[in-house]
Amino acid sequence: MLHLRTGRVLELTALGGATRTARFQPEPDGTWTGLDGHYAGEPLRVVRRADGTVDHLDQAGFVCTRTPYDPAAEVPGGVDAQGRQAD
Structure with missing residues (x-):
């Protein structure tokens, strides 16, 4: 899920909320830069x-x-049939 927080900080979280989150600060060119973690x-x-x-x-x-x-689309590195595994 994508959330807009105070100061226009974007926060990305998994739907279940059980995995890591990522926060990004806005930049003048329209991009964002990661603030913490990975x-x-x-x-x-x-x-x-x-x-x-x-x-x-x-x-x-x-x-x-x-x-x-799309399972038929080319994905660099392929796709694990079991989905993403925990780190």
Whole structure:
């Protein structure tokens, strides 16, 4: 889930809330920079379609979408059939 917090800080959390969260501060160029944890100093940017609507978020190279990956689509590194495993 994506939350806008005080000071325009973005916070990304898992739907279940059981995994790590990531907080990002806004930058003048429209991107955000990670504040803490695994993403400290890492960029977050909005990727838009040709018509200007949001396609996905690029979180330091990780693609965040509202829908799961299409199983037929090419995904760099492949997709684990069991889903993401805990660290």
